[in-house]
Amino acid sequence: MNAMAAQRWTFWGGIITALTLVWAILWAFPLYWGVISSLKPDDEVIRPYIELWPETPTLENYISAVTTTQIGTWYVNSVAVAIGVTVITIFISMLCGYAISQLRFPGRIALWWLILASFMVPTSALIINHFVLVANLGLLNSWAGIMLPQLIHPVIIIVYKQFFDQVPKDFREAAVMDNASEFGILFKIYVPMNWGVTTALSIVCFIWTWNAFLWPFLSVTRTEMMTITVGITQVNDAFGVYYARQLSAAVLAGLPVALAYLFFQRRVTEAITLSAGIKG
Amino acid sequence: MLRNSRTERLVALVLVAPFLAIYLLAFVYPTVQMFRISFTDAPLIGAGQWVGLDNYLRLDNDPMFRRAVWNTAYFVLMTVIPGTLIALLIALGVSRLKGRFQATVLALFFLPYILPVSVVYLIWDWTLNFQFGIAMHVLDWLGIPRVPVFKSRAWFLPAVAGVTIWWTAGFSILLFLAGLRSIPVEIYEAAALDNSTRWTTFRRITWPLLWPITSLVLTIQLILQLKIFDQVYLFSIGGRPNDNMVLVYYVFQKAFQQNQGGRAAAVAVTLFVLVVVVSVLQFQLLRLAERRRR
Numbered sequence: 001m002n003a004m005a006a007q008r009w010t011f012w013g014g015i016i017t018a019l020t021l022v023w024a025i026l027w028a029f030p031l032y033w034g035v036i037s038s039l040k041p042d043d044e045v046i047r048p049y050i051e052l053w054p055e056t057p058t059l060e061n062y063i064s065a066v067t068t069t070q071i072g073t074w075y076v077n078s079v080a081v082a083i084g085v086t087v088i089t090i091f092i093s094m095l096c097g098y099a100i101s102q103l104r105f106p107g108r109i110a111l112w113w114l115i116l117a118s119f120m121v122p123t124s125a126l127i128i129n130h131f132v133l134v135a136n137l138g139l140l141n142s143w144a145g146i147m148l149p150q151l152i153h154p155v156i157i158i159v160y161k162q163f164f165d166q167v168p169k170d171f172r173e174a175a176v177m178d179n180a181s182e183f184g185i186l187f188k189i190y191v192p193m194n195w196g197v198t199t200a201l202s203i204v205c206f207i208w209t210w211n212a213f214l215w216p217f218l219s220v221t222r223t224e225m226m227t228i229t230v231g232i233t234q235v236n237d238a239f240g241v242y243y244a245r246q247l248s249a250a251v252l253a254g255l256p257v258a259l260a261y262l263f264f265q266r267r268v269t270e271a272i273t274l275s276a277g278i279k280g
Numbered sequence: 281m282l283r284n285s286r287t288e289r290l291v292a293l294v295l296v297a298p299f300l301a302i303y304l305l306a307f308v309y310p311t312v313q314m315f316r317i318s319f320t321d322a323p324l325i326g327a328g329q330w331v332g333l334d335n336y337l338r339l340d341n342d343p344m345f346r347r348a349v350w351n352t353a354y355f356v357l358m359t360v361i362p363g364t365l366i367a368l369l370i371a372l373g374v375s376r377l378k379g380r381f382q383a384t385v386l387a388l389f390f391l392p393y394i395l396p397v398s399v400v401y402l403i404w405d406w407t408l409n410f411q412f413g414i415a416m417h418v419l420d421w422l423g424i425p426r427v428p429v430f431k432s433r434a435w436f437l438p439a440v441a442g443v444t445i446w447w448t449a450g451f452s453i454l455l456f457l458a459g460l461r462s463i464p465v466e467i468y469e470a471a472a473l474d475n476s477t478r479w480t481t482f483r484r485i486t487w488p489l490l491w492p493i494t495s496l497v498l499t500i501q502l503i504l505q506l507k508i509f510d511q512v513y514l515f516s517i518g519g520r521p522n523d524n525m526v527l528v529y530y531v532f533q534k535a536f537q538q539n540q541g542g543r544a545a546a547v548a549v550t551l552f553v554l555v556v557v558v559s560v561l562q563f564q565l566l567r568l569a570e571r572r573r574r
Contacts, residue, residue: 002563020373024388027446031391034403046412096299100296105292107383118307120559124507124528124551128544129310129317129537130326135325149306150343157299175335182291211396213510214528218381218536229396243406254395261394262347265387268394272451273458276496 011221038247045244061248071249074231075226081146081216081227082209086202089153094198097160098186102172107191112161114152123149127218134219139260143224146216150209156201163194200271203264228253291375314552318545324535327414328542336545344522346546351437353509355526358441360501364494367449371456372486386453393450401514402441405430430515433523440524447511448504452497459493460486499562506555527551 026179031130037045038061040054065071099105100112130149131140167190173183205210226234231248261268322328361507374386392400408415410428419426429439446505456486471481509528518525521533527547535544 017376018375020370020377021385023370023373024385028388028391030403030407030446033407037406048412048417050417052413055331091296092302095295099292101293103288103292103295105289105296107447108292111296114303114435120503120556121311122503122507122552122555124309124509125531125548125555126310126314127531128541128548129313130306131535131540132313132325133306133310148302149304149310152307182288182295186295201564205374207394213397218532229398233398233401243409244429246402246407251523254399257394258391259395261391262387265383269390269454273454276451276455276500 009044012228018167020160034247035251038244038251040244042056042242042244049131061242061244064242065245065252068227068245069235070224070231071228071252074226074228075252077143077146077225078210078227081208084143085147085150085209086205086254088147089151089156089205090198090202093153093156094160094191095186098164098190100157101161101164101192102185103182115157118152118154124214125197127214129216130215141220145219146227150168150212153205153208156205159197159201159271162195163196163197164190167193173200197233197271198268199264200267200274202258203268204271204275207260207268210257242264282553302353311552314545314548317542318549320542322541322545323539324541324544326541331542335543336550338543339550342516344525345530347522348525348527348547351524352506352508352526355441355512356505357500358438359444359505362441363449363501364452364497365378367452367497368456368490368494370449371453371460371483374453374456375460386457389453390450395447397447397510398514400443400447402512404446405515408439419469431519433520436515436519436524440515443515444505444508444511448501451494452501455493456490458464461489463489478560499559501563503555506551506558527554 017229026082036052036054039057039059040051041056041058041060044051096213099110100115126149134140134145135146137148139148171193172185175189180188210227211229212227213229217230220226221228223231223235232246232253317328319330320328320331321331321334370389371416374382374389408429410416410426410431416426427435430436462502467485468481471485474482507528508526509532511528512524512526513521513532514556521529525533528551531544531548531551533544534540534547
């Protein structure tokens, strides 16, 4: 490569990097704007010009959101449902993934294909019969009712199977020699060797459940049983709209998942790439 | 190695049982029921009379169903390919960066994806607010007349498509980055030695080697966007949802607002079959294309 070409390359390289950076800032700007607006007093929010920083930052919108809506209750519901779904889903998927990976039993291949095929099924087409089922079980407006249709994540089984497949056979053989039971092998060898994947999958399962909208929206009609993602869109004031207060409710609803992502960035991106069937 | 196969089967059964029980109850049973009640005139809750193919035949003359199909197709058109291209461009830009800088820029692009749809809705409803939205100040400044984006029939779906691309691009970006990382550096070094231009390098190396990922992203996006409901429902609050009817919304309206479980199920079955057929078909087509390339 001659010198001029090299220079041109770095010049264009610099331009591309600068464009990417500007683009990233513009991309995230609505998020910034939402947060900033939620920190402005009512009269500042509706000023007819752009102020990138509040003149008198205030938490009054947050206080008003917490005291005038049932946001606290919705938070409890969301936390309970998200933790419940995560613990149950991870546990049953771990067991099932282990059986498919390590044990030989009739119907194993059929079960594996069933799990792979269920990828294609759009769960949003099942809303009618999920509703009928949960209504018949008497679980509408309850945590269990919100949780039940969300407990199936075939992808988590698939990821577990792949990771259990990779554990060297020697560990298993040694344990079998020592007369260890299958449960012992699973919980003393396979699970501890894959804590990383369990953590990653748990975090994204929590995020998915926290963010779910359609089903929690359909299965709950009583305000005090709503999850936060549904609640903040369902309750409007009889006396006009308070934009800043709605935005502060939105910030509160998004905060746990945003923090989970920022704290566990690597784990979250790893689990999400894995869930699409790619080894990161 | 000796294995006690009877014990093994028993253990396997115990391990598989919890998943299988929930799977049969909350997945297989509702699917079978959906097909069954689509041939009846059942309300949302309760039994109905067998009506044969009547619910399906009615769809043929149902203008609202046609609108739902058309709007869903329009929405898919505006999100799947543009969204994939935008994600690819962003991934190409981000993949050039290094270390912490890269992680920070990626986080800026990725954050929207991690947020619940209702937060995305509130943020964009505010940003594009007709009276006070910051986007309208920008339009004023550019001398373009303001648009009541989510109240105008022409702008509603394109705007929701734009918001959806913004919301879901992070996922596709992540997949593209994983794909770009797996292309060996030596190939690029060889291309640089041959004085290959940026465009040639992209067209001859990056694009073909990235194709498996691109096809994966396209499939995932297509299936995701066929199921569009949340954003359309939320942005329609206080507006006219019938103008922006999409398939899942129609299922919701028929079943939960008009109490016609059987007819709603017929729409749901249509969507169900559509998604299954499209995903199988697209998977096969993309595989064929991939094979021809080799």
